[in-house]
Amino acid sequence: MGERQPFKMRQARDATGLVVSARQIGQKPEPFTRPLRCPYCEHEVTAQPEQPRVSTKGKAFTRGAHFALAKEKEKGRTAEHLAGCALRTDHTLHAIARRSQGLAELGPRYLQTLWPCLR
Ligand SMILES: [Zn+2]
Incomplete structure (x- = not known):
């Protein structure tokens, strides 16, 4: 990707x-x-x-x-x-997952955090 x-x-x-x-x-x-x-x-x-x-x-x-x-x-x-766009959310989640250094990864429909305390 x-x-x-x-x-x-x-x-x-x-x-x-x-x-x-x-x-x-x-x-x-x-x-x-x-x-x-x-x-x-x-x-x-x-x-x-x-x-x-x-x-x-x-x-x-x-x-x-x-x-x-x-x-x-x-x-x-x-x-x-633009802010509030459904597709931007997608983009934002990708960015978070990329920058989390493995603490979060993108599930099929949502962002999963791998630390239970962050859920
Ligand atoms: Zn849009």
Whole structure:
């Protein structure tokens, strides 16, 4: 898992409030109205069409269509969901687990602390 890997999203919300799926990316005419936003916050996202890629080991693969957070305007800042966004929570939990030096790890749906006294 890459540290700086921006979150890939399967869904986004278009300018009219319609929820669109990554499967709709690339359809002509485009079945959604830009700008697109995260389904859970006001952060702008971009539609990334399915794309043939070559891995670092030289193996060809297809990167599936998805939505990605639009880059922050300020340089050096990682794009992040706005406060209160359900997906940002996810991001935050990952960050806590990474920095806990093994005291906490990410369960399938929640953060588990390995110290019983912290539960
Ligand atoms: Zn969000």
